[in-house]
Amino acid sequence: MPTEELRQDAERYLMNTYARSPISIVRGRGSRVYDLEGREYLDFVAGIAVNVLGHAHPDVVAAIQKQAQQLLHASNLYYTEPQVRLAQMLVDHSFAEKVFFCNSGAEANEAAIKLARRYAHQKYGPDRYEIITMRQSFHGRTMATLTATGQEKVQQGFEPLLPGFTYVPFNDLPAVEQALTDRTAAVLLEPIQGEGGVHVASRAYLKGLRELCRKRDLLLIFDEVQTGMGRTGTLFAYEQLGVEPDVMTLAKGLGGGMPIGACLATDNAAAAFTPGSHASTFGGNPLACAASLAVLRVLLDGRVLEQSRVAGNYLAKGLQDLKDRLPIVKDVRGLGLLQGLELSVDGKPVVTDCLARGVLINCTVDRVLRFVPPLIVTQREIDRLLDTLSHVLSKRI
C-alpha cells in the first residue's frame, strides 16, 4: 500500500492530534529505519528518545520473544518476577529505594504528583499540596501533568486546570525561594528541559533546590522521562549534576521501545503510598519489564554508556562547529546524546529538508532542532547528520 493511501486512511480514522511527516515507517535496525517504499533513513529521533539501543536490538528482541511465550500479563494482584527484578535493578543503580511501575511518562508524573500530595498531607495536613514547577517545562498530557507543564499551548482549552501548581522561571533559584509558601509540598523539574528547547539546569541551581527542599521537607522530584536511561551519558542525568532527588520519574527509554514508565523514590517518600493509594492494571507488566531488564543489562554491562559519551561529545563538537560557521545557528545546548541547536529561523522546513535527504530529526519550540539518536549511534552516522545539516542550513542563509 502506498504511503499516500495510508495517509488518507489515517486522516479518516485517527483523531487529528499529530502533524505527521509524510512517510510510513515499517521496520528498523540499529540507527536506521525504512519506509513503505523501502527508503532508508538515519534516525536521530529514535521515537523521541525512546529507542536507546536502536531498533531491533537482538537482546531486547530475544527477551520479548521469550517472555511472550511464557506470560504476557498477570495483574498486580500477584507477584511476577520480571517486575521485581526490574525494580531491584533500578534501585541498585540509583538513589531510589522503591519503585512504582506504570505505562508512560505522564503516568509516572501522575504517580509522583500523587505521592507528593499524599506525603505532605500525611505529615502536615490538607493545606500543604502546592507543587512548584518550571516555565517551559513538559510533564505530559493528562490533566494533572498538563497542569504541571509550564506551557500555555499545552493547557489551552482544557481549563479549569488542577489547583495547586505554581510556575517559576527555570534555572532561577530566587524565583523558587519567592514562590515558597506554607502550602508548598514539592518542587518538580526536568534536569534538562527537553520539549522546552533543551535547557540544562546548572549545578548551583540544583544544589540550591536540594538545600531548600531539605530544609523544608519538600520533595524534590526530577522528571527524567527524557533524560534517563543513558540519554545524557550516565544512566540518569542527576548523576552528573551533583544532586539526588527524593523522587524520579522514567519512561521513554526505559523499555527500549516497549511502553513502560516508573516512579522511583526514597523509602521516606514512598512510605506515603499504602495498599489502595495508587494502581495501574498494566503497570509493571511482565512483557514490558522483561524488555526493560534487557535494556538495562545492555546499558550497564556493555560499553554503551561509555560509547554514548564519546558520541555525545562528538555530536556536540560538530554542532558547535556548525554554529561557528553559520550565522543562522544561534546556540548549541545539551548533554550527551540530548542535543539542541537553536536557529534564528523556524526549524520545521529544516526538518522537512533533512527528511528528503534521508535523515530524521525533530524540532521543538519552533526554532530548536533536537537530536536524540540511539545511544549506539556511530561517528560515521553523526558525520552524515552533520553533513546533511551543513548542506540544508547553508541553503537557508
Ligand SMILES: *Cc1c(COP(=O)(O)O)cnc(C)c1O
Ligand atoms: C515525553 C515526556 C513526558 C510524557 O511522556 P509520555 O510517555 O508521552 O506520557 C513527560 N516528561 C518529559 C520530560 C518528557 O520528555
